[in-house]
Amino acid sequence: SAVTPEKAEPAPAAPAEVAISSRERVIFPDGGQTKGDLADYYAAVAPIMLPFAARRPVSLVRCPQGRGKKCFFQKHDSGAFGDAVHHVPIREKDGGSEDYLWIDDLRGLLQCVQMGTIEFHGWAARSSEVEKPDRMIFDLDPDEGLDFAEVKSAATHIRDRLADLGLVSFAMLSGGKGVHVVVPLSPGHDWETHKDFARRFAEALSLAEPDRFTATMSKAKRKGRIFIDWLRNQRGSTAVLPYSARARSGAPVAAPIAWGELKGMENAHPFSIDDARRLLDRAGSKTLAGWGFAEQALPEV
Numbered sequence: 001s002a003v004t005p006e007k008a009e010p011a012p013a014a015p016a017e018v019a020i021s022s023r024e025r026v027i028f029p030d031g032g033q034t035k036g037d038l039a040d041y042y043a044a045v046a047p048i049m050l051p052f053a054a055r056r057p058v059s060l061v062r063c064p065q066g067r068g069k070k071c072f073f074q075k076h077d078s079g080a081f082g083d084a085v086h087h088v089p090i091r092e093k094d095g096g097s098e099d100y101l102w103i104d105d106l107r108g109l110l111q112c113v114q115m116g117t118i119e120f121h122g123w124a125a126r127s128s129e130v131e132k133p134d135r136m137i138f139d140l141d142p143d144e145g146l147d148f149a150e151v152k153s154a155a156t157h158i159r160d161r162l163a164d165l166g167l168v169s170f171a172m173l174s175g176g177k178g179v180h181v182v183v184p185l186s187p188g189h190d191w192e193t194h195k196d197f198a199r200r201f202a203e204a205l206s207l208a209e210p211d212r213f214t215a216t217m218s219k220a221k222r223k224g225r226i227f228i229d230w231l232r233n234q235r236g237s238t239a240v241l242p243y244s245a246r247a248r249s250g251a252p253v254a255a256p257i258a259w260g261e262l263k264g265m266e267n268a269h270p271f272s273i274d275d276a277r278r279l280l281d282r283a284g285s286k287t288l289a290g291w292g293f294a295e296q297a298l299p300e301v
């Protein structure tokens with residue numbers, strides 16, 4: 001297909017017309033941001049977020065009573081979402097099929113927020129082509145207490161190794177502890193190829209520098225190291241979407257950054273839902289022009 005990975009339909013600018021109840025409910029107790037603040041954040045960043053979110057099956061982190069109370073990860077419809085939250089049946093391993101959710105406009109985003117959604121996570125494939133992944137993510141998960149400087153140098157190291165293979169990549173601050181190195185890919189190859197490439201790439205890095213990297217999930221193996229989480233790249237896995245808010249202290253958001261900005265970053269959560277204006281300005285600036293876009297295929301290795 002000739003569709004470029006992150007080139008979705010432009011976000012519609014029409015008013016949302018989604019009623020948000022309990023706008024005054026505090027969702028982030030430490031900073032005091034309310035459900036209304038969160039809805040306003042998503043309404044503001046919809047034009048820059050939807051190109052990355054639109055038409056991917058999404059999983060939601062819902063915290064109806066706020067992030068201090070019970071939150072849950074939701075993959076399937078509970079029947080209560082609005083009409084702008086669409087369904088796509090996806091074949092399961094057991095041969096059955098389950099309906100996953102996807103949205104493609106501001107109304108869809110806000111209908112999720114109305115249902116208590118804080119975080120949006122997306123598949124690495126479009127709903128229309130779920131067997132053809134279109135982006136690879138290396139999710140850098142540092143061991144507890146590891147300096148952020150280590151995460152930054154790991155991310156640029158990965159960027160350089162990917163460039164050696166002819167692949168362009170982009171950096172995203174997760175809004176939590178780590179950096180995601182994002183590799184847009186033209187859909188074509190299957191999940192097996194996708195996962196296999198990601199695994200071998202991560203294993204090669206940890207083999208070359210075992211003191212610095214591990215490609216194994218085990219916490220014990222992570223001691224003082226960075227786990228290169230390549231498991232985001234298997235069928236059914238998700239990763240937090242650009243500009244998604246995080247259900248964490250400070251109401252941070254996942255934020256695309258330019259590679260040149262990374263060394264100046266002190267942590268993975270410099271932006272919050274209070275920064276919609278700044279994020280919009282950044283997204284429209286030269287710094288982030290073309291972020292997340294590339295027409296490229298996995299090399300044969």
Ligand code: ATP
Binds near residue numbers: 073141179232237268
């Ligand atoms: P951080 O930088 O703090 O690691 P992160 O978004 O990378 O933030 P991870 O814990 O590394 O967080 O998780 C990676 C991804 O795993 C998430 O982005 C999410 O899509 C997925 N994930 C997280 N929680 C669940 C869950 N309960 N069930 C399924 N997938 C999950």
Ligand code: MN
Binds near residue numbers: 139140141174178229
């Ligand atoms: Mn992570």
Ligand code: MN
Binds near residue numbers: 139141229
């Ligand atoms: Mn992870």
